Amino acid sequence: MKKFSKLLNRRVAAAALACMMAVAATGCGSSTVSSSGGSAAPVSGGTITYGRPASTTSFDIYTQITTNNAFAVDKIFETLVTFDKNGKITDWLAKSHSVSSDGLTYTFVLRDGLKFSDGKAVTAKDAAFSIEHHLSVGGPLAIDADVESVTAQNDSTLVIKLKKAYTPFISELANFSNGIVPDNFNGKSEADFFKNPVGTGPFVVEKWSADGDLTFKKNTNYWQKGKPYIDKLVYKVISDDTQSINQLKAGQVDAIERVSCENAKDLSQGGSTKLLENTSWETEQVFFNTLDKHFSDVHVRRALALAIDRAGLTKAVTFGYGKTANSLLPTTITYNTDSTVKALNYNVAEAKNELAKSAYPKGFATKLLISSDNNARMQEAQIIQAAGKAIGIQIDIDSVEIASFRERFFKYDYSMMINSGQADYPDANSIIAFQVDPSGFSKCYWTHYSNSEMPSLLAQSQSAPDGDQRAKVYAQIQQILADEVPYIPLYYTKVLVGASSRLNGLTVLPNGSVRFENAYISK
Amino acid sequence: MKMLISANDKSSSAAAAGGYNPGGLRALGIIKTVLRALLKAAVVIVCVVVVVFFIIRLVPGDPVKMILGEHSTPEAALKLRHQLGLDLPVWQQFVRFLHNLFVNGDTGNSIVYGVSTKSLIAQRVPVSLMLILMAIVISIIVSMLLAVAAATHKDGVQDHLIRVLPTITLGMPVFWVGLLLILLFGVQLHLFPVGGVSAGAGGMLYSLTLPAITVALSQIPSLVRSLRAQILDVLESDFVVTLKAAGIPKNVILFKHVLRNSSIPTLMLLGVNVSYLIGGTLVVEQVFDIRGVGSLLFSSISSRDFPVIQGIALYCAVAVVIISFITEIAAYCLDPRLKGEK
Numbered sequence: 064m065k066k067f068s069k070l071l072n073r074r075v076a077a078a079a080l081a082c083m084m085a086v087a088a089t090g091c092g093s094s095t096v097s098s099s100g101g102s103a104a105p106v107s108g109g110t111i112t113y114g115r116p117a118s119t120t121s122f123d124i125y126t127q128i129t130t131n132n133a134f135a136v137d138k139i140f141e142t143l144v145t146f147d148k149n150g151k152i153t154d155w156l157a158k159s160h161s162v163s164s165d166g167l168t169y170t171f172v173l174r175d176g177l178k179f180s181d182g183k184a185v186t187a188k189d190a191a192f193s194i195e196h197h198l199s200v201g202g203p204l205a206i207d208a209d210v211e212s213v214t215a216q217n218d219s220t221l222v223i224k225l226k227k228a229y230t231p232f233i234s235e236l237a238n239f240s241n242g243i244v245p246d247n248f249n250g251k252s253e254a255d256f257f258k259n260p261v262g263t264g265p266f267v268v269e270k271w272s273a274d275g276d277l278t279f280k281k282n283t284n285y286w287q288k289g290k291p292y293i294d295k296l297v298y299k300v301i302s303d304d305t306q307s308i309n310q311l312k313a314g315q316v317d318a319i320e321r322v323s324c325e326n327a328k329d330l331s332q333g334g335s336t337k338l339l340e341n342t343s344w345e346t347e348q349v350f351f352n353t354l355d356k357h358f359s360d361v362h363v364r365r366a367l368a369l370a371i372d373r374a375g376l377t378k379a380v381t382f383g384y385g386k387t388a389n390s391l392l393p394t395t396i397t398y399n400t401d402s403t404v405k406a407l408n409y410n411v412a413e414a415k416n417e418l419a420k421s422a423y424p425k426g427f428a429t430k431l432l433i434s435s436d437n438n439a440r441m442q443e444a445q446i447i448q449a450a451g452k453a454i455g456i457q458i459d460i461d462s463v464e465i466a467s468f469r470e471r472f473f474k475y476d477y478s479m480m481i482n483s484g485q486a487d488y489p490d491a492n493s494i495i496a497f498q499v500d501p502s503g504f505s506k507c508y509w510t511h512y513s514n515s516e517m518p519s520l521l522a523q524s525q526s527a528p529d530g531d532q533r534a535k536v537y538a539q540i541q542q543i544l545a546d547e548v549p550y551i552p553l554y555y556t557k558v559l560v561g562a563s564s565r566l567n568g569l570t571v572l573p574n575g576s577v578r579f580e581n582a583y584i585s586k
Numbered sequence: 587m588k589m590l591i592s593a594n595d596k597s598s599s600a601a602a603a604g605g606y607n608p609g610g611l612r613a614l615g616i617i618k619t620v621l622r623a624l625l626k627a628a629v630v631i632v633c634v635v636v637v638v639f640f641i642i643r644l645v646p647g648d649p650v651k652m653i654l655g656e657h658s659t660p661e662a663a664l665k666l667r668h669q670l671g672l673d674l675p676v677w678q679q680f681v682r683f684l685h686n687l688f689v690n691g692d693t694g695n696s697i698v699y700g701v702s703t704k705s706l707i708a709q710r711v712p713v714s715l716m717l718i719l720m721a722i723v724i725s726i727i728v729s730m731l732l733a734v735a736a737a738t739h740k741d742g743v744q745d746h747l748i749r750v751l752p753t754i755t756l757g758m759p760v761f762w763v764g765l766l767l768i769l770l771f772g773v774q775l776h777l778f779p780v781g782g783v784s785a786g787a788g789g790m791l792y793s794l795t796l797p798a799i800t801v802a803l804s805q806i807p808s809l810v811r812s813l814r815a816q817i818l819d820v821l822e823s824d825f826v827v828t829l830k831a832a833g834i835p836k837n838v839i840l841f842k843h844v845l846r847n848s849s850i851p852t853l854m855l856l857g858v859n860v861s862y863l864i865g866g867t868l869v870v871e872q873v874f875d876i877r878g879v880g881s882l883l884f885s886s887i888s889s890r891d892f893p894v895i896q897g898i899a900l901y902c903a904v905a906v907v908i909i910s911f912i913t914e915i916a917a918y919c920l921d922p923r924l925k926g927e928k
Contacts, residue, residue: 117885120699126666128655201665203658273699274706275877301781302885305765306875309780313773436888466647466890469656473648487657497657504660 105568105583110295113577114307114319118300120273123257124242125196128203133239134320134576135298138279139180140242140262143171143190143221144233148341150395150489150573152233156185156243156263156286157221166228166528173219178284179245180267187215192246194223194236196253204240204487207496208232228526230533234490265291265580276300285580292568292583308561311336317566317584320577322559324382324439330561339560341571342395344486346388346494349447349551354511355478357429362421363456364548367479368407369414370450377554379446380439384559388552390541391484391494395555395573397529398491398537406545406552414454426455432480433460434468440481443553447481472509483556484508489573491537492525498550499540512549627907631900638899639683642892643676649697649890670697683896693900694893698886703897707879711901713783714871714878716790718863720798722856725805729852732806733813734840740818749814752807764800764873771796781875797874801867805859812855816848850917857913 117131124136145155154160157171177185191213198206198213208229214222225232235241243263248256260268263286266279277298281291299316301307307319308326312333322330322338331338349367351358358364377387389406392399418424431447433440444460451458458479463471471477486493497505500521501513520540527533544550558575565585570578650667651658667673671682686694692704699706736748755763772780783793820826821844829839868880875881879898886894 118699126662128658129653201659201661203654203662205659205662272709273701274696274709274882299782300877301875302881303781303872303875306768306781306873309768309773310782310875313776313780315780315782464647465888466649466652467645469651470646470648473651482656485657505657 105292105581106585107289107292107583108294109584110297111293111318111566111579111582111584112297112299112316113579114299114301114310114316116300116302116304116307116321118274119271119277119298121257122260122268123253124240124244125200125202125253128240130575133574135277136242136260137239137264137576138266138296138579139260139264139268140239140244141264142237142239142241142243143173145237146234146489146572146574148570148572150344150397152237152489156190160233162233166230166526167225169223169225169232170216171221171223173221174286175219177263177286179261179263180282180284181245181249181261182284183245183249185243185263186218186246187221188218189246190221190243191215193243194221194241196244197240202240204238206232206235206241208235228528230525230528231488231490231492234488234493238488266296269295287580291580293579296579311561311563314563318560318562318569318577320560320575322561324380324384324557324559326561327384327559328382333564335564337562337564339562339569339571340384341558341573342386342393343556343558343575344393344395344489344494344573345483345556346391346393346485347385347443347481347483347553347556348388348391349553350472350480350482350508350510351512351549352472352475352477352479352510353513353549354475355429357423357427358478360421360423361547362417363423364551365407365546366414366418366421366454367447367451367456368548368551369410369417370454370456371447371551371553372409372450373551373553374409376443376446380442381554381556384557385554386557388554389545391498391544391550391552392491392537392541393486393494393555396486396489396491396494398534400538400541403538404541404545407548411453418454418456426457428457428459429478430459430461432468432471432477433462434465434482435462436465443481475509475511481553482508484550487574495524495537495540496521499544507549510549512547514543514547516543623911627910631903631907634899634903635687635896638896639680639892640676642890642895643679645890647890649892652889653698672697683893693897696886696891696894698889698891698894703893706882706894707897707901710877710879710882713790713794713876714867714880717794717797717801717867717870717876717878718860720791720794721801721805721863722860724798724802725809725856728802729806729809729813730845730849732810733817734845736810736814737817737821738840745814748810752803752810755803756807760800760804760869761873763803764797764870767796767800768874781873783876794876797870797876800873801863801870805856805863808859809852809856813848813852816851817844820844820848846920850920853913853917853920857909860909860913 115131119132119135121127121132122136122139124140127133127136141156143155143157144152144160147153156174156177158174160169160171162169171190173185173187173190179185194213198210208231209226211224211226216222244256245261249261265282265285265287267282268277269280270278279296279298281294285291301310301316301319304321304323304326307316307321308330310316311319311330312335314335327338330336351364353359374387377385386394388401390399390401390404392401394401418426431444433444435441441460441462444462448458448460472480472482484494484498496503498508499517501507501517507513517540520536524533524536524540527536558571558573560569560571560577562569563584566582567585568581568583570581572578650663650670650672654662654666671679674682683694686692692702695702696706732748732752736745739745768780771777778796779793783790826839826844829843867878868884870876871878871880872884879901882894883898886898
């Protein structure tokens with residue numbers, strides 16, 4: 064019987080080993096908008112199943128930020144103003160809004176007959192509570208404007224006063240975190256309320272599990288009469304990219320949220336599938352840690368920028384679905400200077416000259432940090448590696464899994480990295496403030512870059528009213544960044560959504576979310 | 587026959603040493619051995635749980651930053667970290683963890699999903715177990731048929747084909763085999779769902795067919811080879827010659843005597859493989875979008891969901907111990923020699 068326990072031990076040890084290995088593995092490890100509007104009349108009823116890479120884990124608009132939750136709560140809660148498919152701010156729950164000439168007083172008038180999904184009327188009191196509660200919570204999408212007061216003037220008028228003018232405020236209000244909830248959460252605690260959320264959006268939660276699928280049913284009290292057309296919307300979790308493409312092709316889902324560039328063409332050419340696209344608010348970039356001895360030298364950064372063929376890289380990596388970037392701001396964001404900024408374009412001879420001016424004229428060896436969960440980044444890294452080699456900079460690629468990647472750059476434990484900067488709301492400030500403010504917590508997106516002019520330019524960009532003056536400041540900021548290269552903008556990404564060719568009326572938004580209230584499945 | 591003789595020797599010597607009550611002693615011996623095995627298994631489980639607890643905290647990566655993303659402020663991160671108890675010293679977290687484990691039998695609430703790890707795993711276990719079970723059944727049936735066919739036609743065309751063909755799938759990575767099956771039977775022929783698991787018992791069996799075949803294809807080649815070699819061995823042994831001489835029908839000899847005697851080493855091999863399968867279903871679950879324990883482990887590791895990773899490690903360790911027991915008992919029942927052994 065000794066054999067018995069011996070065998071058993073061996074197997075238990077094998078299992079222990081398997082567990083260890085699993086754990087150890089962690090350490091290594093637009094303007095062209097197509098919303099597919101059919102010419103036929105919309106069909107009412109039916110269910111749309113939407114494949115998404117991760118489950119919705121919470122509906123709390125004040126504590127959540129990641130897309131798995133953001134693109135679910137924006138179906139339940141709506142904001143006073145919103146942005147359209149071109150990123151333009153439009154009135155939504157407010158039928159109109161006005162800003163005083165000093166930029167300090169914002170007045171919103173609510174639409175008539177607005178109701179929550181439980182049938183209760185929406186008043187300015189609910190709106191005031193929502194904004195005030197968000198101000199008190201802060202959270203990951205905190206309001207940056209310096210708010211003095213939020214007042215419900217009467218049932219339909221909300222007045223917000225600022226202590227100092229802050230032009231991006233109206234865009235901030237379009238964040239889902241400023242969604243309108245019932246006053247005092249209908250008497251419930253915040254945690255209880257968000258377990259059974261009540262909002263004004265087109266859909267209501269019917270069935271949900273935090274690690275699984277989410278079923279919405281239509282909100283019969285929705286303010287847009289007759290909408291949504293569909294009865295149900297199912298968010299089905301499909302974590303694997305290939306699997307989601309195959310399920311779409313086989314008709315198991317009607318649309319999928321994420322399509323990688325290499326699969327995009329396949330979907331657009333398929334008879335039973337189509338590709339919906341929109342330019343995003345995201346800029347793919349190379350970031351330099353300016354605390355690094357090599358990259359603290361502006362000539363080194365400029366040399367590398369000159370050595371990279373951005374147009375070639377964009378074409379190779381995005382299969383034509385990205386647009387080569389010249390400026391930090393994507394073309395979907397107002398005040399971008401993509402067509403006018405003087406960027407350092409591909410020129411190897413100049414790159415060599417630039418490196419000769421640096422403290423490392425003979426080149427050096429460095430490391431490029433990337434996250435292993437993104438195939439495109441590996442290709443980008445290899446192209447950049449070759450570009451560096453051409454001017455004498457030896458670049459080793461340091462590919463680690465996403466959690467380690469974040470940990471590394473948050474600690475400035477990197478020399479250069481590839482990452483993307485994304486706007487949370489459609490104002491230039493969303494990206495600019497995060498990437499140029501040396502006093503902000505992100506220290507210019509963990510580059511530790513600083514320029515003495517920036518704080519004053521940033522302040523001007525935030526307080527100047529929309530118009531030429533603001534445009535001039537942003538042009539100046541973008542030119543300084545292009546000259547000093549704390550980051551090299553590579554390309555602007557696209558939002559790519561796959562859909563069945565029978566699915567109509569989807570609106571793909573530049574933040575990656577999709578509007579379903581006009582969607583229907585044709586017969 | 588050598589083993590048989592030595593086994594008999596042992597049992598007779600044990601009986602001689604034990605004096606007048608060999609049966610009772612034997613039972614006592616079994617109980618002792620089982621207790622010893624249980625104790626050792628418990629030690630291993632404790633080690634797995636403790637080591638996993640500390641290793642996942644040593645690995646770089648912050649669950650809070652995975653939840654809040656890159657844009658969130660340090661204040662928001664601090665608040666959430668405090669809420670989750672991740673700001674406590676590691677030893678205090680460990681004490682909390684142990685307390686929770688002994689009082690509630692749970693490894694704590696999931697950081698990402700906010701619900702108890704126990705309930706998360708409980709939801710995922712049935713589908714994973716079903717997948718493993720179906721894969722085992724398919725592996726056993728197919729391997730037996732192929733091995734018998736090969737052994738009875740030794741060095742014939744059948745034998746060569748059966749030995750060569752399955753190795754083709756052995757040479758291909760599991761995810762690749764899975765993708766090929768999906769493309770052919772799911773996307774092209776629409777015979778099986780491309781992925782996911784349908785509702786109901788029937789739907790589950792139906793959706794798990796392709797994944798189970800994928801897993802089975804990775805097991806069958808080694809099982810067929812082992813079983814074929816064993817059958818050939820037994821076919822040539824003295825007792826089969828005796829049976830043949832006694833005029834017992836060929837099929838009776840083959841299925842009653844030969845297969846039974848030759849299946850034990852293969853069963854052991856399968857037992858070891860199943861232990862690896864528990865960890866290895868991860869890939870198949872990922873390819874077929876099956877929301878089982880493997881895919882939960884995968885997502886929990888990338889989001890650094892500590893309590894869930896710990897829970898799954900515990901579940902794996904326990905499951906492997908249980909399967910080892912089952913394999914041993916099955917071998918014990920099949921092999922009369924083991925009954926006499928101490």
